[in-house]
Amino acid sequence: MNDNKNSKARHARHAAPPPQPDGGDAQGGPMPAGQAVPPKPETPGSAAPDKDPGKATSGAPAPGKPAPDQTAVMPQPVRPVMPNAKAKPGGQPGQPAFAGGPMLPVDVSEADAKGGRKPLKVLGIVLGVIVALLAVVYLAGALVFMDRFLPRTTVGDLDVSLKSSAEVQGLLADVIDDYVLKVEGQGFSLKLSAAEAGMRLDGRAATDAMHASANAWAWPIEILKAHDESDKLAATYNESGLGDTVRAAVDEFNKTATPPTDAVIAYSEAKGAFVVEPEAVGTALSYDTVIKAVDDAVLALQPAVKLGADALQQPKVLSSDPKLTAAAEQANTMIKADLVLTMAGDTAGEVNADLISQWVRLGDDLSATLDEAALTAWVDELVAACNTVGTQRTYTRPDGKVVTVAGGVYGWSVDRDALLNLVKESVAAGTVQTAEVPCTTVGTGYNGAGAQDWGLRYCDIDLAEQYARFYDETGALVWESPIVSGTPNGSHDTPTGVYWLNQKASPSKLKGTNLDGSKYESTVQYWMPFVGNVIGLHDADWQSSFGGSRYRDGAGSHGCVNLPPYKAAELYGIIQAGDVVVSHW
Numbered sequence: 001m002n003d004n005k006n007s008k009a010r011h012a013r014h015a016a017p018p019p020q021p022d023g024g025d026a027q028g029g030p031m032p033a034g035q036a037v038p039p040k041p042e043t044p045g046s047a048a049p050d051k052d053p054g055k056a057t058s059g060a061p062a063p064g065k066p067a068p069d070q071t072a073v074m075p076q077p078v079r080p081v082m083p084n085a086k087a088k089p090g091g092q093p094g095q096p097a098f099a100g101g102p103m104l105p106v107d108v109s110e111a112d113a114k115g116g117r118k119p120l121k122v123l124g125i126v127l128g129v130i131v132a133l134l135a136v137v138y139l140a141g142a143l144v145f146m147d148r149f150l151p152r153t154t155v156g157d158l159d160v161s162l163k164s165s166a167e168v169q170g171l172l173a174d175v176i177d178d179y180v181l182k183v184e185g186q187g188f189s190l191k192l193s194a195a196e197a198g199m200r201l202d203g204r205a206a207t208d209a210m211h212a213s214a215n216a217w218a219w220p221i222e223i224l225k226a227h228d229e230s231d232k233l234a235a236t237y238n239e240s241g242l243g244d245t246v247r248a249a250v251d252e253f254n255k256t257a258t259p260p261t262d263a264v265i266a267y268s269e270a271k272g273a274f275v276v277e278p279e280a281v282g283t284a285l286s287y288d289t290v291i292k293a294v295d296d297a298v299l300a301l302q303p304a305v306k307l308g309a310d311a312l313q314q315p316k317v318l319s320s321d322p323k324l325t326a327a328a329e330q331a332n333t334m335i336k337a338d339l340v341l342t343m344a345g346d347t348a349g350e351v352n353a354d355l356i357s358q359w360v361r362l363g364d365d366l367s368a369t370l371d372e373a374a375l376t377a378w379v380d381e382l383v384a385a386c387n388t389v390g391t392q393r394t395y396t397r398p399d400g401k402v403v404t405v406a407g408g409v410y411g412w413s414v415d416r417d418a419l420l421n422l423v424k425e426s427v428a429a430g431t432v433q434t435a436e437v438p439c440t441t442v443g444t445g446y447n448g449a450g451a452q453d454w455g456l457r458y459c460d461i462d463l464a465e466q467y468a469r470f471y472d473e474t475g476a477l478v479w480e481s482p483i484v485s486g487t488p489n490g491s492h493d494t495p496t497g498v499y500w501l502n503q504k505a506s507p508s509k510l511k512g513t514n515l516d517g518s519k520y521e522s523t524v525q526y527w528m529p530f531v532g533n534v535i536g537l538h539d540a541d542w543q544s545s546f547g548g549s550r551y552r553d554g555a556g557s558h559g560c561v562n563l564p565p566y567k568a569a570e571l572y573g574i575i576q577a578g579d580v581v582v583s584h585w
Contacts, residue, residue: 138220145216153227155210156301160229165211169203176201181297183246185307187257188285190249192242192294206232230299246294250287258282262317265328265368267335267357274331274357274368276324279315286313323366331360331368336430339423341382341437343412344446348437349382351423359427370427379423383414386437388446388453393498395452397460398475405584408497411453413441444580454498458580459537459571461485461561463494466547468537468561470574479574481567482547484540487556494559494583499530501579504572510538512558520558525565526572530581537561537581539568 149168151161158175160168176194183190209232215222263279289311297305317324335353342348359374389411394404418438426433445455456475461468463485470479486494508527512520529536540562543555550556561583563571 141219142216145214145219145222146211149210149229150214150219150225150227151223152225153210153214153229155206155229155232156299158301165204165207168207168210172201172203172206175301179298179301181294181303181305183290183294183297183305183307185305186285186309186311187283188250188253188290188307188311190246192245196245242294242298243291246291247287250285250290254284257284259284260313260315262315263319263321263324264317265324265331265360265362267331267354267360269354272353274328274335274360276319276328278319279317281309281312281314284313285311317366321366327362327366327368331357333430334360334368334370334427336432337427338432339426340434341419342434343386343437343439344443346446346448348386348446348448351426356427372424375423375427376420379416379420382437383416383419385449386412386414386439386446388412388443388449389441390497391449393450393452398471398477401462403460403582403584405496405498405582407495408499408583410443410498410500410580411441412439412443412446414439454580454582458582459501459575461494461537461581461583462585463496463551463583464585466549466551468563468571470571479567479571481563481571484543484546484555484557484562485551486535486559488552489556492556492558494557494561495531495535496583496585499581499583501575501577501581502529502533502536503577504528504575506572508538510560514558524568526563526568528568528572528575530583531559535559535561537563537568537571537575539563539565541565 148162148164149160153159153161155168155172156175158168158171160171163171179194181192183192210229213229213232214227260282261280264277265274266277267273268275285307290307293305293307293311296302335356337351337356338353339351340347341350355378356370359371359378361369361371361374363369389409390407391411392404392406394402396402415438422435422438425431426435443453443455444457446453455473456471457473459468459470461483466483466485468481468483469477472478486492505527507523507525510520510522510524510527514520524538524540526539527536528538538560540557543550543562543564546562546564
């Protein structure tokens with residue numbers, strides 16, 4: 001289209017040639033017969049003629065008539081004379097229109113430039129229309145997806161693509177109302193309905209939450225993605241009764257289930273060492289695992305949940321933990337001690353691996369430590385068992401009589417602090433030795449708590465028989481005699497119990513107070529006290545006879561054991577300070 005206009009513009013600059021004398025048209029009129037077709041005029045921009053057309057060549061025919069046998073030359077177009085141009089020779093500006101000067105090229109650049117703007121303008125208009133249409137479509141889509149859900153949007157098993165908020169709220173309400181979940185596995189069974197679980201769905205809140213997570217303004221991109229909005233329903237269950245219902249069912253099940261056990265280090269008596277005992281799962285359910293499975297099923301609106309082994313409570317400490325192996329090795333260094341504790345040569349107790357293993361504790365960091373509180377408790381038990389002072393003893397006298405006696409100051413008294421230090425040090429050092437139990441007081445023999453804690457040598461005073469005996473180191477009876485003991489009136493009774501003979505004196509003066517308050521003073525030849533320096537065995541020449549019931553028939557003493565003078569002399573020669581004296585009924 002533009003090319004045609006430019007062509008016309010170029011043609012318009014050429015003036016029509018004057019009519020030829022023979023009537024021929026310079027442009028397209030009939031030519032004389034036998035005359036050749038004239039050449040086309042040169043277009044602007046072509047090379048100029050070699051010669052000035054305004055000048056006739058020598059011998060050339062007159063203008064307007066062709067020479068014989070020659071092709072007629074088309075006249076040059078007439079160039080308009082500029083108004084202010086001056087005529088110059090040689091066809092320069094200012095010459096007449098038909099002067100025949102050379103034709104200058106026509107400038108068409110301005111016309112081409114103006115013609116070239118039109119396609120660009122059309123393209124711009126087209127693009128503008130397209131952008132406007134896209135903007136309208138984009139805004140329309142954004143407005144639509146502000147209430148309707150994007151394609152490929154799901155809530156559990158529900159496809160809510162392109163549905164409105166009201167439609168989705170209705171769908172959710174219907175599903176929740178009819179929803180029942182059955183939970184089974186590992187011996188556990190529970191059926192949950194929406195009402196029983198306290199499930200309440202705020203449909204408006206759910207759809208608002210779904211829209212909040214979906215960017216409607218980015219719908220051209222978002223429509224290409226899948227959108228799972230199930231988690232928006234979870235928020236509506238968090239404060240419901242679902243968790244309480246499941247927890248109550250799991251707690252009830254676990255009452256009869258076996259809980260898991262952690263891997264621990266334990267002492268093996270067969271191996272005499274600590275070993276790692278593996279963990280065990282048990283049958284108790286993990287509430288957290290069950291409630292997660294239920295939550296996932298509810299979110300997906302699934303009808304059933306199958307609980308697997310992963311729903312069971314799991315041990316917290318596994319046998320593969322290297323700390324357990326290190327703890328076992330550490331504990332085995334603690335049980336190397338073997339301390340045999342004796343009293344009068346008899347074994348009173350033994351601290352060995354079997355015992356020490358009971359004092360080893362596994363800490364929270366799985367390190368093995370010695371429970372000093374347990375060690376101390378064991379020492380206290382041993383002290384109580386070994387202390388015999390004042391305790392009740394039952395023994396069999398050499399003549400076969402079984403006697404039970406309690407009280408007195410004789411016996412074994414363990415030094416508790418010294419014993420505790422001995423045990424601690426021995427365990428810490430892994431000592432293997434035999435050691436005597438440290439005591440503040442010791443006896444002449446030991447047969448364990450409650451038994452005879454003196455040796456074979458002792459003096460036996462039988463208040464019931466009113467008879468005294470003395471046995472030597474072999475247990476042989478080497479002395480005996482009838483006696484008169486103290487008056488059984490609560491003030492002058494002969495005390496019972498196990499005592500030491502404190503001393504011997506010959507002679508000795510005895511002083512005391514009678515029942516009527518009067519003072520007495522008696523001199524004896526053989527004084528052998530066993531209760532302080534107040535009660536003892538001695539000769540009593542004022543007694544007319546001994547034995548029988550005289551002690552309660554008015555002849556009883558102030559608490560001492562009266563002996564015939566010659567028997568007192570015999571005993572005085574046998575008994576020694578420190579010998580055991582047992583007074584009993």
